[in-house]
Every structure is written in C-alpha cells, then in structure tokens.
Amino acid sequence: MYTRLMSTRDRLVEATRELLWERGYVGTSPKAIQQAAGAGQGSMYHHFAGKPDLALAAIRRTAQELRAAAEAALGGEGSAYDRVEAYLRRERDVLRGCPVGRLTMDPDVMASPQLRAPVDETLDWLRGRLAGILQEGLERGELTGPLDPEAVAATVVATVQGGYVLARSSGSAAAFATAVDGLLLLLSAHKVPAEQGRSE
Amino acid sequence: MYTRLMSTRDRLVEATRELLWERGYVGTSPKAIQQAAGAGQGSMYHHFAGKPDLALAAIRRTAQELRAAAEAALGGEGSAYDRVEAYLRRERDVLRGCPVGRLTMDPDVMASPQLRAPVDETLDWLRGRLAGILQEGLERGELTGPLDPEAVAATVVATVQGGYVLARSSGSAAAFATAVDGLLLLLSAHKVPAEQGRSE
DNA sequence: GTCTATAACACGATAGAC
DNA sequence: GTCTATCGTGTTATAGAC
Numbered sequence: 001m002y003t004r005l006m007s008t009r010d011r012l013v014e015a016t017r018e019l020l021w022e023r024g025y026v027g028t029s030p031k032a033i034q035q036a037a038g039a040g041q042g043s044m045y046h047h048f049a050g051k052p053d054l055a056l057a058a059i060r061r062t063a064q065e066l067r068a069a070a071e072a073a074l075g076g077e078g079s080a081y082d083r084v085e086a087y088l089r090r091e092r093d094v095l096r097g098c099p100v101g102r103l104t105m106d107p108d109v110m111a112s113p114q115l116r117a118p119v120d121e122t123l124d125w126l127r128g129r130l131a132g133i134l135q136e137g138l139e140r141g142e143l144t145g146p147l148d149p150e151a152v153a154a155t156v157v158a159t160v161q162g163g164y165v166l167a168r169s170s171g172s173a174a175a176f177a178t179a180v181d182g183l184l185l186l187l188s189a190h191k192v193p194a195e196q197g198r199s200e
Numbered sequence: 201m202y203t204r205l206m207s208t209r210d211r212l213v214e215a216t217r218e219l220l221w222e223r224g225y226v227g228t229s230p231k232a233i234q235q236a237a238g239a240g241q242g243s244m245y246h247h248f249a250g251k252p253d254l255a256l257a258a259i260r261r262t263a264q265e266l267r268a269a270a271e272a273a274l275g276g277e278g279s280a281y282d283r284v285e286a287y288l289r290r291e292r293d294v295l296r297g298c299p300v301g302r303l304t305m306d307p308d309v310m311a312s313p314q315l316r317a318p319v320d321e322t323l324d325w326l327r328g329r330l331a332g333i334l335q336e337g338l339e340r341g342e343l344t345g346p347l348d349p350e351a352v353a354a355t356v357v358a359t360v361q362g363g364y365v366l367a368r369s370s371g372s373a374a375a376f377a378t379a380v381d382g383l384l385l386l387l388s389a390h391k392v393p394a395e396q397g398r399s400e
Numbered sequence: 401g402t403c404t405a406t407a408a409c410a411c412g413a414t415a416g417a418c
Numbered sequence: 419g420t421c422t423a424t425c426g427t428g429t430t431a432t433a434g435a436c
Contacts, residue, residue: 026227155382162358182355186386
C-alpha cells in the first residue's frame, strides 16, 4: 500500500517495483500488484497495456535509481581505489538482492528484448564506469599494473552480484561483506602509496 | 521428454531439474513437469507428495552434481593457484546460469528451510573448500600474503555467481570469462614463482 | 479514471477407476 | 503405478457501466 499522495499510476509502478524485486517477474501477478497498489483491475488496464508494459515502466525506473545510487559513490572524491571501495561498501539491502541483477534469472524478462534492455544497459554502464575509473587510476599513478581495467571492472560487478547470492544463501549480510573484503584485499595490492606531489 | 530407459520417477526428477534451472521454482508448474517427463498427474502424485517434495529431490540431485563437478577441478593436480584456476575455467553452461545459485533468488525456495538447505550447504561447502586450498597454498609457500583465505574464497565464489549474471545480461558467455580473467589477474599477483626445492 | 462482471485457461491437488 | 475426472483458486485479461 502506498501513500495516497501518489497517483494511481505511480502507485502501480511502485508496487510492481517492490514485487519484481521480491518475487521476480514470473512470480508477480497483476492481482498482487493491484492489491499492493490499492487499485482495481480497471485502473491497471487503463494506465498500462498489461503486465509486460507495467513491468517495463517499473524496470526502467529501478534501473535509473540504481544508476544514480552507483554514480553517487563512483563520482565522489578520492582516488580510484577509494571510489571503487565506496561503491563496493555503499549501503545496500543485501538480503533482498540486486533489483536489477536478479531479473537476469527471470526467463520471461530475458525472453523479451524490451524488458531485458534496461537490465543489460545498466550493468554494462556500471562495468564501463568502473573500467574508466580504474584506467584513470593507472594513468594517474594511483594504481599499478598488471591490472586490466576492463577485466577487473567485470570482476567488481560480478563480486557484487555474486555477493548477493552468498548473502541470500546463508541468510546473512556478512557474506556479502566478506566477498567484498576479499576483492578489496586483492585490489589493494595494486595501490600506490600516496606520495609527495599528490593529494598529500 | 526423457528416454524410456529411465523410470518414471527419475524422468520426473530430471524434468524438474531442467525446469528449475530454466524457469526457477516459481516459474515451474506441475503440469509442465508432467509434460516434459511424459508422465500423467497420477504418476507424479504417486511418486511425490507434491511440487515441493519433487523440487526437493531435484535440488538435492543438482547440488550433488555441482559438488562433484567442482571437486573434479579443485581436487586435481597442481598448485593452489592452478586448482583455483581450473575451477574458475571449468566448462560451464554459462548462459544458463548456476542451477544452484539461481535458486537463491526464488522467494518460495528461500521461504522453505527444506528447499534452501541444499543450496546453502553447497555454496558453503564450495567456499570452505576454496578457503582450504588457498590456506594450503600459503602454508606451502605457493602463495604470498596479504591474502585472507576465507575472504578470497568468498570472492571467488561470488565472481562465479556474478559472472553468470553478467553473461546472461549481455547474452554472451565472454562476459563470464572476462570477470574470471580479472579475478585471476588479481590473484596471480600473489603467486610465488616455483623455485628449486619444489615441484621443479 | 475507476469500478464490477465475466471469460478462458492454468495451477496445485484429490478421488477413484483400472 | 498410471490414468481421467474433478475441485477450488488464481491468472491475465476484456467488456461495459458509472
């Protein structure tokens, strides 16, 4: 149930976002959406063509939010390592999993070019953004090789996505943190100590 | 459809394993299982108490197979690094995702202590097995610190699980390989070159 | 815009014949 | 052991009143 300060359309989208996160596309019925949004059948089919159309609106919104949250950490102050660490350690609803990444396991989402596009684009943007930061770190002399930015960026994204799996499996958010710790430990071996002439 | 050389019971389990892998628990109906197995309603409910019971048999079997496949790589010849690499690079149906890991995103599986137990146990065993190998590598002088075996083991498992997400998202198995490459690149910085007195 | 009614089918399971 | 019949409920809509 969402506040009546939101339009029916927005409540439907928000309810769908929550259910998609919790139960996936296959596990989410129009009826469940309507009940969560406090809307009738008629309202839903007035605002949206059907379940796929509503899901598309929800997925796009979720992808946009994820991107903004990631950028808040990645675009911050500090060295390349610091920004990657900030991203890895940012606050997360770990036990709920990744609202975007989990859609990759949904057969109906993957079967629809429309629904899968925002998922692919978001993860690809994230990987590219991380690669750029790592590349910059190498160029600025903050990081030392051998360190392929594209490959390590993929590893960073994969560790996060897999961290959710470990956390949900064990029922503990600590499992996510441990995987991140391991990655940062490996990455920190490539840190160049800050020397005179730069940031201190 | 499965060979008639298998018992009806086994065909039901195999069909369930395939559908669970492809569509998850929530997305798999008894009817779909029966059709894939070439069995009627009566057969299914004769051999199994219901969908959860059948799913449990299927999940246990899948977990067992995954464990055996992982052990084949992890228990092989070579240094700690080599065995971890063998595990990471072992042949996989990358675009299908992990048949065990994907269950962590299934709300009905996670809500059932019985169904989630094999998932948790399998991933936990894998993490522990990897940690043991890394620890051994440190003790034997094949690997050099700082390298927390428990944390890095979690990172290895997470990279694999997340690699599946990246591969399915992009529709390309190469994305999995890239994430693995990045991890091995980071880990290889801790390799101690084989010297006189050991294995050569 | 939102509501209720209805439809055609799928879901997950039970009953009982064979 | 396997089959068909049946059940009550849920799914994904469409129709049409208000």
